[in-house]
Amino acid sequence: MNMIQAINSAIDVCMGRDPDIIVTGEDVGYFGGVFKATEGLQRKYGKTRVFDTPITECGIIGVAVGMAAYGLRPVPEIQFADYIYPALDQIVSEAARLRYRSAGEFTAPITVRSPFGGGIFGGQTHSQSPEGIFTHVAGLKTVIPSTPYDAKGLLISAIEDNDPVIFFEPKRIYNGPFDGHYDRPVTPWAKHPASAVPEGHYRIPLGKASVVRAGEAVTILAYGTMVHVAAGVIADTGVDAELIDLRTLVPLDIETIVASVEKTGRCIVVHEATKTSGFGAELSALVQEHCFHSLEAPVQRVTGWDTPYPHSLEWAYFPGPVRLGEAIKRVMEE
Template sequence: MQKETAVDAPAERRLNMIEAINDALGIMLDRDPDVIVMGEDVGYFGGVFRATAGLQEKFGKTRVFDTPISECGIIGVAVGMGAYGLRPVPEIQFADYIYPGLDQLISEAARLRYRSAGEFIAPMTVRSPFGGGIFGGQTHSQSPEAIFAHVSGLKTVIPATPYDAKGLLISAIEDNDPVIFFEPKRIYNGPFSGYYDKPVEPWKKHKDSIVPEGHYRIPLGKARYVTEGDQLTILAYGTMVHVVESVCRTKGVEADVIDLRTLVPIDIETVENSVKKTGKCLIVHEATRTAGFGAELSALVTERCFYHLEAPVERVTGFDTPYPHSLEWAFFPGPVRIGEAIDKILSE
């Protein structure tokens, strides 16, 4: 796959993911007067993770504003704004808090275009930090992406690098359909190999921290090759992309590591081409196993690549248990479990 190129954006800087997201929001607020940023503490405070820092000061309280602590209200208002012609970007402070707004997302935003025969749309991008990494326990660490991937009419996007975070967020905001934009907070400030006792590698030293200035898009529904190899295909997204890459590098495994970037729409052609080449497929995600998005990936790979598979499709995921607090790092798919799965699939 060819790497996307920025248009009219020659200058580059090294940014972490938070800075890249802030940059994308600032560009879209400046570029499109219909873009609105809203949510709990996103205005004066700049967001709990500082993703919206400085935006209210620059663009004013009518463009970037705080809301009551009401997720159903935040998302419901965003649906109305979108139908009216605005492009709202509501932030839900943690993905765990998004559930009170499910009815507005599923029954209203996802169906508005179809129900109105195209007369109304819901061009809204719901941003939210998701996943573990901060010892947030059961109310600040969930990975609910499979819920939204199941809903027709919603698009689900999960970046893994600052470069992707900016380009994908701009594409999401400009898209005419509602987009769920999950940001893996564990890698806000740098990628992580999966070991709790090893320091985080700063984005400032990482190859994917180079973020062009100005406006650029990464198309929704296009995966990227992180590494290429003939031994097996590994599908991942978000934080797990970096954990998988680290394991393969440590073990000397030559794998097609594919960062899906977008779960819906999914780049099934890239997945299919890779699995037909390698004959083996491993899927890694942080969310719980049962009915996780890995199950859908496994079904798609089996349906499309059955006669090319040399071994069963394997999954390494979170456990089917309420999210542990003190045992958070044991819950994550880490180097040990991923390494064992790689050894198993390569031996078959």
């Protein structure tokens, strides 16, 4: 399976097990979603469980909150993460707080799916990475997979979770892994070991990172598309890096991070969102707090620039092999 197929399979498996799961959003029904992640689900489960909405993100999430309060498990899709902002009030003020404001009487088992990130020449209205906004909100969980296997297992865990989850899907790797070079073809997932996805039900627990590659020289923390960029740089440079795929930003597997940095003494954080107030700032602070006496060099951040996402300069904005390679060189020379 590629990542789109794995996501479709996760939703299908969950809908088959639980009649309370509802899929809704723009074009998710008959059309099967703009990236075909919900293809065939309306035909299989009917128009009352998989249905299209008007172009109103606040309405999509508002309806989902109401469904959740009445015992359903909605899985709304926001067509692109760039368009999630009109729904912020419903997500932050309603979904994230429902359990707390009702003293546990109500929960909000909502999984908000949305493609995010750049690398497809989508421009500034189809390429943003707003994960830092949601990791700041108490009551929300934020998940970002990097492989088809993880995407399915994490999405099943998210759908079955009793609290709201923001599930961002890196669209640059929907169809295959990616090493950061825009002029190289995408390797089909079928040729990648992470494409082996079981057909049935399985879960990957939220809050557990994956050590993609063990190493002794430097720890690289990444998620989503950047896991593949980092893996490509490690292969090209030959540095003995330990690559950690965070998988979930909230809850965060701080234990795995600390164990790695205490071993290597060096840390690089890479993400494609802007640098200022990006999630890398939180990671850097946590590494400083927990690993200060183990660090041999300052924590390095490799990120997008502090500018609106530039359409014509996307590949200069996108954190790629050159900038990550330079960061590795700097941190190893300290």
